[in-house]
Amino acid sequence: MKRAGYLTIAVAVASALGVTACSSSASSTSTSSASSFGVNATGTVHFWARQATDGPAIALTNAFNKSHKNLKVVLHLTPPNDDTSQLATAIRAGSPPDVVGLNDIDVPTFSHESALLDITKYVNALPYKRALSPGHLALATIGSKYYGVPYLADLSVLWYNKKLFAQAGLNPNDPPKNYAQIVTDAEKISALGNGISGFSFAGNCQGCLGFVMLPSLWANGVHMLNGPLGNQTANVASNSQLKTMLSDYQLLWSRKLVPLADQTQNGLTWGADFEAGKVGILPGDYGFATKMTDPTEFADAPLPGVTGNSYSTFDGGDDFVIPAGASNPSGAWEFIKWALEPAQQQQYPTQGDTPVRTDILTPSFAAKYPYDAVALKALAKGSVEYTLAYDAVYNEPGSPWFKMFEEAVYSGNVSGGIQDGQSGIQSTVDSVKT
Amino acid sequence: MAASERAAISAEARAGIRRPVGRGTVSQRNAMVGLGLTAPALLLVGIFALFPLGFGVYISLTNWPLIGPYHFVGLANYQSLIHNPVFLQSIVYTLKYTAIVTIPIFVVGYALAVFVRSNRPGTTVFRTLIFLPYIVGLVTESYMAVVELQPDSGSANFVLSRLRIASGTTAWTVHTGLATAAICVLVIWFASGLTMMLLMAGMQAIPAELYQAARVDGASWWSAERRVTLPLLRRSIALSLIISVIGSFLAFNQFFIITDGGPGTSTQSVVMQIYQTAIPGQDVGLASAMSVVLVIVVGLITFVQFRYLQGDRD
Secondary structure: OOHHHHHHHHHHHHHHHHHHHOOOOOOOOOOOOOOOOOOOOOEEEEEEEEHHHHHHHHHHHHHHHHHOOOEEEEEEEEOOOOHHHHHHHHHHOOOOOOEEEEEHHHHHHHHOOOOEOOOHHHHHOOOOHHHEOHHHHHHOEEOOEEOOEEEEEEOEEEEEEHHHHHHOOOOOOOOOOOHHHHHHHHHHHHOOOOOOEEEOOOOOOHHHHHHHHHHHHHOOOOOOEEOOOOOOEEOOOOOHHHHHHHHHHHHHHHOOOOOHHHHHOOOOOOOHHHHOOOEEEEEEEHHHHHHOOOOOOEEEEOEEOOOOOOEEOEOEEEEEEOEOOOOOHHHHHHHHHHHOOHHHHOOHHHHOOEOOEHHHOOHHHHHHOHHHHHHHHHHOOOEOOOOOOHHHHHHOOOOHHHHHHHHHHHOOOHHHHHHHHHHHHHHHHHHOOO | OOHHHHHHHHHHHHOOOOOOOOHHHHHHHHHHHHHHHHHHHHHHHHHHHHHHHHHHHHHHOEOOEOOOOOOEOOOHHHHHHHOOHHHHHHHHHHHHHHHHHHHHHHHHHHHHHHHHOOOOOOHHHHHHHHHHHHHHOHHHHHHHHHHHOOOOOOHHHHHHHHOOOOOOOOOHHHOHHHHHHHHHHHHHHHHHHHHHHHHHHHHHOOOHHHHHHHHHOOOOHHHHHHHHHHHHOHHHHHHHHHHHHHHHHOOOHHHHHHOOOOOOOOOOOHHHHHHHHHOOOOEHHHHHHHHHHHHHHHHHHHHHHHHHHHOOOO
């Protein structure tokens, strides 16, 4: 090999190592002005979306490419559990995609490392900014700056079986308004026998439990974590709403008002027993709607506060983010703006997702998608836990949140579970780097 | 030159022995040929094994996060591992799991190999059926196990309740002991087929004359198995045990799918702990330190196995 050949390889290896060794690139807004940014862009936009949200991603990509001649979107679906690591690898390697549909709870992890483009002025220019999902937007916000914009909503609601309500002597048009009512309604429905359970939960799925339980705390103005990042405190031991909720779950379990298999339900077949007409009340995912074929039997309601008076939802789903260093940010923003238009947003329910604009909820939308109308109404009151430690606190196996639930519900030790939860959640939050 | 050396050289000359012009030249030439022949393999090993391993060691000496800047921290990650109860627990659990499944996989695999090593009619079908779980794969089977271990609808509980062994409502996957037992049974069923194939191949390579000679000498079936088969099967046994132990140490799929490491972290294998630390925990530096420790442990155990099981070279 000639000297030039060796030099070429040496430079290539050094470049690769250099890129790898580089810290993340600083975010930049050194793009074009707000008026030309995202207008008549050309070229290709590489769009990464999670496999879990492939339906809307594929539909949006196909529709956009049909209607845009000069700008092409190429979709890449990231596998479950690997979406953040793949994005981090791409950013580290200096070849990020142009736009990402990122699980909104993961956005702070990237935005706090300056890995995302600051799109504040473009978001502020959106005429419908005030109608955007508050929870999704909060997770993409640092101070007064936006590093993302809502993409799609995956919301939690309270499903209930109207036929079973009627059979149990309950009003099928009066879903539970608080946890005490959930317990009493569940008792009456379970009394029907024949394998019917009053209530059901995914009792071995950490993430599912957080998804449906936390909104009932938020509805009553209570969060599990308080304070700014880097100085967050766990609100567990003195959280009376949490204690009531765990006590009620313990009652539901100990009185056998839930299917026995709930203890091992890891989310794989979550909701199947409800869809089979065997469960009266199920806090669950709005996405179950795609399997609910009979509106006279199945209905959804907002997740009530533990002690009632209000409702909320988990603002789950994805945010659109543009990684710093994206090669076609203008094209990415044009695609994002197009996806947020009513014509596209109104198609989301067909894929099991909810629009991220509250102004999409019109009488005609509610008539066409009655299940989603409930979820979309709750979106305005939705929330999230803003933390870099969400996965560690809630979603990981052996998370302090789940240990607390197991101890309180299955072992019947609510006070002990809460005590352990306070110390476990606090130490987990403290250990995550900020 | 001493008289004795001169005598030796003349004796060599009389015997027609020709010393090479430069004694080192031939060996050097051989060495070059050997190096040339192995160079492609060495290059591949260097690129795909040694460089990543070295880079992994480097990452383990930093605070490398999933995203963001990093800096050198020396041995801090390794020091923290000593005081990391979850990691230590995962190592102990993986050791226990390995100890539980290794012998049954070998014994069942050996018994099946004895059963199918002949070429009687039907043995090919039998071999295929036993090897099938290995072909289907542990991921698929783990998902099947999740369904079949359900408290009120799974076939495991149904069969056990019909046999009056259990009530039929056992929540297998949320109790440490029961979950471990279920996973061990699954893995033994999955891996015995591979052991069977490895040992059967070794058994079929043993000359039939040796068994005939043993029979002539009055050896029973058991004596022939003990004095002929086992000694000549030593390398196949070593190979199957090493594969089995390494596979157990690197176990991930079955725990990730069936128990998710729970309850708590009580069924979390080492590799699962590494994954949890690197991706959800976003601490790639610490996870790399865990990986390096795992590589050393597996390497040591494999080395000891080689020394014990391979014995003297023929």
